[in-house]
Amino acid sequence: MNWDNALLRYARPVPRYTSYPTATQFTGAIGPSHYARWLASLEGQSLSLYIHVPFCQALCWFCGCTTTVAKSAAVSVAYASLLVEEISRVAFAIGGAGAVRHIHWGGGTPTQLGISSLRRVLERVRARFDVSDDAEVAIELDPRTLTRETIEALPGLGFNRVSLGVQDVDPAVQTAINRIQPIAFVREAASCLRDNGISWINVDLMVGLPRQTEGSVRRSAAATIEALRPSRVAIFSYAHMPWLKRHQRLIDASALPGPRERLSQALAAAEVLEAMGYLPLGLDHFALPGDRLELASKTGKLRRNFQGYTDDTAAVLLGIGASAIGSLPSGYVQNESRVVDYRRAIERGGFAIARGIALDDDDRVRRDIIERLMCDLRVDLDDTARRWNVDRASFDDDIAALGPLVDDGLVRLSGRRVEVDPSARSLVRSVAATFDRYLSPAPMHHFPEFLHRAEHSAERGPSSGGPSGAMARDGG
Ligand code: SF4
Incomplete structure (x- = not known):
């Protein structure tokens, strides 16, 4: 059989399943x-924060994120005030929250806020929540706008992981x-980060x-x-959706590779990474042996959320900021996407939730099932039926x-254990989609014409930062 x-x-x-149900169902x-x-029922639960x-x-x-060009420093400072207000309001609604184990800043380019605003927001987080001493505090960085002063300030703010957008x-291609960004410049940024004690890159x-091209x-x-x-690499596939993202019209569509070429590019990149010592995780992530993601993968504890793949085991992810998505035991919520709408809602004294979905038992x-497939490439349906007390x-x-x-x-079935062949990991979303009750059933044959525009669904896309970057992304 010709594998390609x-x-x-x-x-x-199909979606990328950074959540289920996916954002298109909100x-x-x-x-x-x-x-x-929903917040009032969270007392005592450990949680994580995503700040957009x-x-x-x-x-x-190429960008598919929810972002705009910052008009002035004053706009950023005013936005930080809204974040501070939202954090206080959410903490108050929860009552006594449990420990915070992960904080992730994404965008956009979070450093556009400026160091003093980043500090102000993080101080409010620490004042209102119990942030664990060993919490992972991550930020997406745009190497082009990164200064030595910013890098030197990051450890003092508690940051211990960064995501660098290279593409x-x-x-x-740049x-x-x-996105003109000489690799020597990024190398210098990485070296400066390491000199300042941030080695999780x-x-x-x-x-x-x-x-x-495949060669390039x-x-x-x-x-x-x-x-x-x-320590980690994610390989994303560009989704050309100029009808959703107007700036993508500036891309010369005639220079885009076709579905077959895109597939060979993804396989080639994976081959290079594996040859250089990286271990593949889930759909499109790679980690060095010993990285926390790799360890989580080994022990069946890898998780999928709006940040992509994570070792975060918290049951609650609070989304803070315009367009941020939160994941709670009762359901998903998403803040207003436009800053102006987000600002109005926060200034009115309430929450800025614009949409979401409540989970029922079947969703859970x-x-x-979908999370185990996306993380482990396998799932034992009998075990799932037992744990959830449902008819097998x-x-x-x-x-x-x-x-x-x-x-x-491409898929092995042993009893009711479903396993995707590792060489077919690019198809894991299609396998997961089989269990998605919101998708209309589609026969498993001939869909090459969709490949080009289906790579990114509603949840994810590269930002200034890296794989843990995330996610209140609308188009990608
Ligand atoms: S890729 Fe990153 S830096 Fe570029 S526009 Fe998107 S969020 Fe901003």
Whole structure:
């Protein structure tokens, strides 16, 4: 069997499953009053925070994040005041929250707030929540706007992990996406971060960008690893959606690789990373042996959330800031996406929730199945049925739908244990989609025409930062 043909044949227009149900299922039926009730039931629970900063110095043409060009420093300072207010309000609604184990700043480019505003917001977090001494405090960084002063200030603010957006080191590709960033410059930033005690460095790479070829992607991946030796790497596939992201119209669509080329680029990048000592995790992440993600993966504790892959085991993720998504035991919530709407809601004295979804029992069971597939490439449905106390026959139709993949050797079925062949990991979303009750059933055959536009769904896309970057991303 031609493996590439098989992978292309089964590619489907499916989500990336950074949540289940996915953000496309969120509706305005869930609002601030639901959020207030859901928060009130969280007392004592450990939690994590995602703080979104929707500002950048300039827009990269490929970007799918919720961000705009910052108009002035005053706008950033005013936005920080809103974050501070929201943090206090959320903490008050919870009552006595448990320990905070992860704080992630994403965007946009969080450092656009300026060090004093970052400090102000983090001081409020620490004043209102019990932040564990060993908490991971991460931030997405745009190497182009990073100064030595900023880097030197980060450890003092408690940051211990950073995500650097690299995407591609080829000058022709960088020109085609409006992100000129010499690798020597990024190397210097990484070295300065390490000199200042921040050794946990994540990097984003991309495939499917204009002017990329399989060869250029190989060279770019190798040069990035040689220069930076990050602990984690994520390889994202560019999604060209100019109807959703107007600035993507600036990209020359005729220079974009087709579905087959994109697949070979992704496989080539993975091959380079593995040859350079990285271990593949889930759909598109790689980690050095001994990294916390790799250890979580080994022990079956890898998790999937809006930050991509994580070792965070907290049951609650609070989203702070415009467009931020929160994940609570009762459901998902998302803040107003536009800063102006977010500001109005916070200034009115309430929460800024614009949409969300309440989870029912079936959602929770299927979320568990989909998360295990996306993290481990396998799931034991009998074990799932036992743990959730549901009829094992509930999954009969889902198993039957996997038939063609099983026949082609891409998925193994032993009893009710489903396992995706590691060489077919790019298809894990399609396998997970089989268990998604919100998707209309689609036969498992011939979807190559969708591959190009289906790579990113509603939840995720590269930002200034890296794989743990995340996520209140609208288009990607
Ligand atoms: S890729 Fe990063 S730096 Fe570029 S526009 Fe998007 S969020 Fe901003």
